[in-house]
Amino acid sequence: MIEYNGILCISGDQLIKTGLNPNGIMSFPMYRKLAYTKKKLEILRQGKGEGNHALISFDSLPPKYQQMAKERFGDPEVESQKEGIMEYLEHDQKAIDFFKLHKVGYDENEKGLPEDIQRLYSNNAAVLNALKKAWDDHVVNISGRNKRPLSGKFWNRAAKAIQNLPKDWQCDLPKNPKRLRIKLQDYIKYGYEEILSGKWGNQNTRIITGEVGEWLVAQWSARVPKVVVSIEQLHALYNKEADERNREAGKMVWKKIKSSVAIRDYIYRPDIQEKWYAARYGELAYKEERTRQHKTKLATFRDSLWYSDGTKLNFYYQDKDGNTKTANVYEVMDVYSECFLGYYISRTEDFEAQFFAFKMAIQTSKCKPYEIRFDNQGGHKKLENGSFLSSITRHGINTQPYNGKSKTIESAFGRFQAGYLKEEWYFTGQNITAKKKESRTNMEFILANLKNLPTLERVKEVYLEKRMAWNNDPHPGTGIPRIEMYRTSTNGKAQEVDFLDMITMFGVTTKDPSTYRSSGITIEVKKQKYEYEVLGADGMPDNDFMRRNIGRKFYVRYDLEDMSVVSLYEKDASGMRFITLAQPYIKVQRNLQEQTGDDLRFIRQMEITNKLQRIANVKSSNELLEKYNLHPNQHGLNAPKPKGINMRKKPVDIGEIEKEVSNMDAMDQANKEADRTLRRTQKQAKKNKIDSQRDFNKKRAELLKQLVNN
Template sequence: MEMFGKTLCVTFDDLVGSGVMSKANYKRYVREEKFSFMQRGGNGRKVLIIYDKLPDKIRTEIDTKNPGAKDKIKKQQINPMDHRLKSDSKAVEFYKKYTPKISLDRQTEYVLNVKVLNAMVALEVSMRDAQGKCGFQNNKEIREKVIALCENLRERYRHTLPKARLMEKYAAYKKYGYAVLVNGNSGNQSARKVGPMEGRLLLKLKRSKFPVYTDMQIFEEFNRIVEERNARATREEDKLKPIASPQTVINYLYKTSIKLWWYGVVHGEIAFKNEFMPQFDTKLPDMPNTLWYGDGTKLNLYYKEYDKKQKRMVARTIDVYEVMDACTEVFLGYSFGAENFLTQYDAYRMALETWKVKPYEIVTDNQGGHKKPEAQYFFKRICHLHKTTIRTTASPKPSKALSDASRCR
């Protein structure tokens, strides 16, 4: 017997090799589809048949020949949890040098929590490897085992990881490391605040394209600039405050209100819109002639023409303006030519004369003369509502205060 995830299965040897049934009888059962396979054999794979779906006669015969095998296999699936925590010298050094200073009691608490989180990570990795070899992933089972390990270690070592938001803290630890365990109220937090002048300099460094800085390089470059500026400053109000911890830089730059000012420059306009712009789901109408939409495009119809400048024959094509119904996707009208008011008029006139009905709403883009007065008047006459699609906007431009960041040097 073997476990495939949470499913108890029997192998070919359990049935034929142990004498429960003959090979010919086994083949007959397979041919008549009396077995429910979790995994079929071949190419090095082992045959796995679901135990609970075996015929009652065969299941009774297996239990008689191997009493207690079912319970033994299921107990083996629940591996005894290792309560021995491994030391982490890097965590000890991190909290020892952390700024602002952390008390020794707090350092001991944080290091213990790190050891527990490391044990949880090791368990998750081992379970994913084991499940991967079996060809499946059971995230719910992994999550339950990881939480169970944490609670067992809580009883033994009295660690202080949260219960209600444990997996949220666990995910943050895997992503950001030791700093996520530090209590925001520990130490002198005034040393971690970033003023407006310091913030403008951090934004300038983050938005820099030549060179491009990492977060750690921004921390180092910021303190270098601050040191040079403070050495030249004659007035106290012109001096900048250095930042003691790289985590302070990360906490400031990745706040949503600050992230808005550099995300588009660093990652591009499309990434900015995906991150911050509202996402709309378009719901198509349920009735015909509720919504018509039109747009111009290239027609996939090519012909040869002599080009006087190149003095040779070249391939040409033509534009076409099309009108379609949004509900039925029926092709209503068209007009050949560049996208302008004349081709729009001809296309919509064909649609109206052919189908003898007016739409409730028409949607067009902002190009091709749709904003011209004659176009607006024409669309108002043939529908109740005419709308244009929303044009995308770029990421916000830096304010005047941000443009003055160069003064921080």
Template sequence: MMMQAKSYQYYNNTLCIPASLLYDDWGLLSYKSYLMKCYRGQLIRVREGKGKGNEALLSYHDLPQEYKMACKKNLGDYKEVALLNQLEPYIIPDVKAIDFFATHRYPDGRKLDDKIKIERATNCCILNAVKTLLTDPKQSTKAFGPKKSKIWDNISDAVNKLNEGKDEKKWFYNLPTSPSRLRSRYNRYLKEGYSSFVHAGEGNVNTIKIKGEIADYILAVYSLPNKFSVPELLDMYRMEMDNNGWPSLSEGAIKMFLDKPENVRIWTLSRDGKDIYDKKFKHTVSKDKTRWFPNVYWAIDGTKLDLTYYDPESSTKMSAYKRIDVVFDVHSEKIIGWSLSETESHVDHFTAIKMAVQTAGYRPYLLTYDQQSGHKSAKMQELYSRVIADDGGTHYPHRAYGHGNPADKLHGMLQTEVTTKLWNSDGQGIRTKKDSSHRNMEYLQQIKDSLPTKDAAIKQWEAIVRTWNEGKHSTLLVERNKLYQEEMPVSEEIQMEDIMKYIWIEEKKRPVTYRAHGLELTIDKKDYLFEVYDDEGNIDIEFRRKNVGAKFIVRYDPGSLDTFIQLLQTNQAGEKFLVAYAEPKRKFDPVPATMRDGEKVIWQKDFDVRDKEYERDLKAVAALQRRTGITPERMAADQELHIKMHGRVKKSISMDVDRKKSLLTEI
């Protein structure tokens, strides 16, 4: 009895021997040496042996060769010894599974081969055994170990070793050998039952019964967004079956019906939504690109860049340029315009388009973009309409998730081929599938003190553009710069005056008031202050006299806000006309000791404006009073007379000054 206890055995589906065989029974080493070898990893202890009735167990396959030879000599070859797999006692026949596969038919009426019947029924029996153990925590721990993270490794081990150590193959089954695939197969079995082992191409003899109102019922229920499984659908069908006189159906028959392509289209759309439906069934139109040439097609799109740079003001000491807005010439794949920023707005789109127009010197015949609100704003729509060719030019946004925007593909290639190769790039984002596209934050943390400055990161992006444009086209294998220089069969030039006319954006939200301190403008969440100066660079006092408090339509170039903006008004016919150009308001250092040379002179001129305007307007008030005779003194005299006469001053005797009536009226 003792000898039988001390033999090969499985623990957590690992072939083991009792540790005491080595130091007690066979005397191959001392207990102290045994402990030391365990500590050094020369012996792998699968079970510690702590607690009553628990004996320490060693992994057989990890034993040194001399100990394996001792095992074979004293216990026999483990392959010839009947060992009990922890899963095997729970594998019992499943009559329903046997019946299901026995009655299953191919579309032509043939039965399944006996081998396939046995394999599939045995698969179900084995998975039933796994389910039994997993629903009993005590037995599951005993069979597969206490670590949940390792449980499917141990289950897979047990399934794969069901025939190990047996003279003849006992179990005929066909289940995945890897833990992850076995787990997926198990979960599918729980959801779909026996029919999970029915392939889509197989039929069932009673599929011929699924037609008319039966077909409509099954398809309608399965199409619900609740996503009922086939077994659940069968249960619901059986509840309706007797009331409607419908025939009995099997899971396999229902699954075969649902797997018909014409039915998959219906339930996919209703059950999974349009995005999934489009991936499976959306028809696409092929593009003929052979007739394209430079500047026939521009595409603009923004994406993440994430060139990390050193930022002493950040809590992590790191920041990144998060967005690039790029205009591609689609034919050559060349970048002809771009904007680099930490946000994405219409200003970025404008800047990128402006550079593209200046680079090309020609209008595109097609300009496309995505559904981002900045592209669809009134400002950008007006600009796009002005930029495209007059003869046949068009622009439009691609549908969301439509996969038609060529800029998406080009951005991906740009990041993969160039951007992510830079040492301070933090990858393409967490949603990318490739590990090589993910950022290594540990590395970036280690080198953050060596990261480039913000200005250096801008230079890196400029180098990225040069590298890309000098690289070879993805399919034509010709340098992109050379492709862009190819002859254009048709073209429409843009003259410099046209460019200057198009680069102005009009602020359409509301007219802006010119106040005493100047004109305030907020663009892309940044505040600006402008003032009108005359031709000699002095504050235009005459403009201020006529326009402080007036409202203006503002036009500006987002890339030249440090130069000037246009102030416009409309006439009675609704036509806009230019009133003045406003420049960024001058600022001065209030500390005389730190003023630059000549700064105090200019400051004094600007400071004197307040006194000049006051004196000018004071003289204008005095002149007005002289012309009209209406003065504070005259008003006081009239009021005194009114009081003296007890309010009975007749209109006929009121004074007329310079043909103007007195401020007093008859009471």
């Protein structure tokens, strides 16, 4: 198979079966029918005699014949791609020298590229050179034809070709055809610099320290005499300033920065943003973005080899709606003793079932296993991605899929089903592939007693009884009870666990990092959101941590059974690094009727803390601007003052807050006492009035009696 005008073709001599060519894949009558009657074959060149055969587009062949051609001659796409690019591929000595001499970093940190990176980038240059030559030839070949589809085919095949190069020519160019084409265009425009990965440019940030960093922050903060409108402008301004300082000093004082990316990374670091945010966006914007925000509640009046596997719990049960159901059970078993160590019953085999089954197994054993084997179903991927399995065992190994005999637990569980679970009349039967009649259930009896099926709670109780019976019964190999075998055996390489180990092992780490904001950090577990913040030793929010880390991303480790404390981690080249602990975000009651003295005290103290933070930030920013003659006051203008803050008023001491709340409490108490006194007075007055009325009526009756007698 060859290319003709950029299109992959098969010759008529290879395609058509004749007396002279019995190895062809299509009869001549079929060829004529497809080519001339149905006009399905695209003939790109007619045959012109011996040695000059017709060329037929490979893509126009029916799938049946395409497959036959691949089986006969090999995959034309792969072979032609390799041959096509290898025709143009050659080493570029200029690229080799460029990457060998290229340096990254500055001053004492300046160093060359690693040898493997040099080789990779040199290969990239050679492949891009080859693609350019191939594209130039392709453009010539397709001259005068519909270029768009042919161009698309070229880049699709080129993208596949670079992925099938020999090992010595491996590269890391884009696999997407469109991105590969853009990469070549940029390479033609910018040269070898385009191949350099951006991460090497980040070495520039090492020089942005001390005075340089301070100067950059000041310029980015300044409103006068001119506003730096972009990072690119700041980059140009810095290099200009570096040139001037170096010229005045007659030596290298500030080294120029090649890429604006280095400045962008520095300026937008969370701890650096703290220094310029208010000056650039306004102090109120700083307040909203970087000071702690209250969250309010709406008014209300209310844990040498183990195997693990999940399978169906072979009992029917009836749910609360009267429906017939079955459940799943995930079991963890010690292979030596066949002792069941941990389990969890759930509707499906998911991450939660596996987590709690392993936790129960560790609690039972009080040590870590040397090795755990499991299948690759359910939530195991999540367990592996969260480093859970590596924390509880030295080796966590996937068992071979679709090979139940390789899993000891399946054999043991099969015997457990047949010898223990089958004792109950609501037994579902064993695996659907079981052939023995004794392994199946009596569905007629089940259907006749659907209303008598047990509840899920009862099924769980029965299953626990069966597990205990299994563990206490003799092991078929030793005659010793399985649980006794397990308890009396020792393993010198099994690591014992304590309380702290349990916390570390069974803390689940979020798959993606979450951003710490002025409103704390939020994670979602099983569709429920949890909000946390870092607190100080006094139990109050740690504002210093908050303002230094707003915008920073942390991985969160939590315990599914206790979400009251979580751990924050950062991930770098060395792995996960513990930062601090966080606790539930402190919330106060929104409505006054339910607010307590503690709520009022907390609100007042946080208001003062936020104001002091804003004042300190304004003062620090003003001092920096004044140092470089960039303060508005130094140019006849006024700097805006923080809104809602009396800068002259002495800050309120916490003791005053305590006194204020105490006075509020005393006032409330006095008001309550006054209400009680008033009610007592009103009650006594009413009683006196009644007594007076009785006396009057009594005297009146006596007087009337006297008058009658007289």
